[in-house]
Amino acid sequence: MKIVVLAHRVPFPANKGEKIRTYNQVKFLASLGHEIHLFSPYDSDNELTYFTSLENSSRISTRAFRLPTKLFRLLSALLTGKSFSVANFYVESLQNSFDRFIVENQVDAILCTASSMAEYIFNSHPLESKQRSPVLIMDFMDVDSDKWAQYQDTSRFPMSWVYAREQRLVSQFERQTAEHFDKCYLIAQAEVKLFKDRVLDCNNVEVLGNGLDTSSFYPPVTKTQNAQPVLLFTGVMDYKPNADAVMWFVKNCWPTIIAQFPQAKFVIAGMNPVKEVELLTRNQGVEVTGFVEDILPYYQAADIFIAPFRLARGVQNKVLQAFSCALPVISTPMGAEGINCVAEKSILLASTPTEFIEQINRLATDSELTRRIGAAALQLIQQEYSWEGQLAPLNRFLFTQEDVNEKRS
16 A cells, blocks of 8 residues: 655654654554655754654655744744644645645555644645545544643643643544544553543544564663662653653652662653753752663663653553563553553552552562562563554554455556
């Protein structure tokens, strides 16, 4: 099939959750023999090399389009009544190139990697006039409108107003997209339920999970538990749910941990830490790395992975990565959402500071428990979280559509 992918960010390097997901999708589709053409906006000329690298690594064609300035996109959203999410990824040159491609080619399917990319579909006149319309597939990933609602609940004016506006407009756009597209995917069953409860109850929304590349994340050959625990959190540290998680943990849990284990460490590894996260290094034992070239050694050197999420939903890739390194994870129920793990078997759960401290104490003083939880988590990844297995629903749907197209021909 000839498939166009409208990606809100070029999925290379695959170093963030959304990029990892899209990168593995296009790589998977190309491996099945489909002809993939990716269109994506970009912010900086530094990103242009990413498009070339993606072409070389995945045998797909890419087209890059420079976004207008952030101020222009902000004003555009306000003046047109669009959500900031839609305006932030819209560039007219991409629209024009996409429309020309639709006119000049018989495209079988179009995959959008975020709800904001549906704007290119709704604004495309050639699509309306096509005798045989491409199959439209939306990868929502998460219910973004609910994320903005969470931000609103935890913010003060004027940001609470901004988030409330975004929640309302994104929710309307999600509903319009689900009504228009042939198939829509979300990252976990909990997200599907949330979408149907709060956005639109429809039959074309299904789960498309995340997988894990076990050749990139794996346990160390030999592992010795540190004398005092080394805790780890990873992620892009200007992302609000990540920053909120570590700031809450350091404020509410770390003083007790460091009093019990004076040589303990809490390593926060990830690019773009905001100032509030950088200031956490004022606390004894807290290290903020900023960007690291290779995150694997941090997983392999740690004793415990902490996932104290209070905002956002969806499958946390960082938790899957910790599992794949046989690193025991302590998480809030939200942080474990969408992962087929079992409390006390492959993960430990905690919601309050007291519970987090108790679970850390258990692992820090019981090496057998640490080994058992880590081993069960690794086994779960190996058995259930290959990318091929997680992307099977997409493959089945495209296979069905390919059969339909052949009958039309």
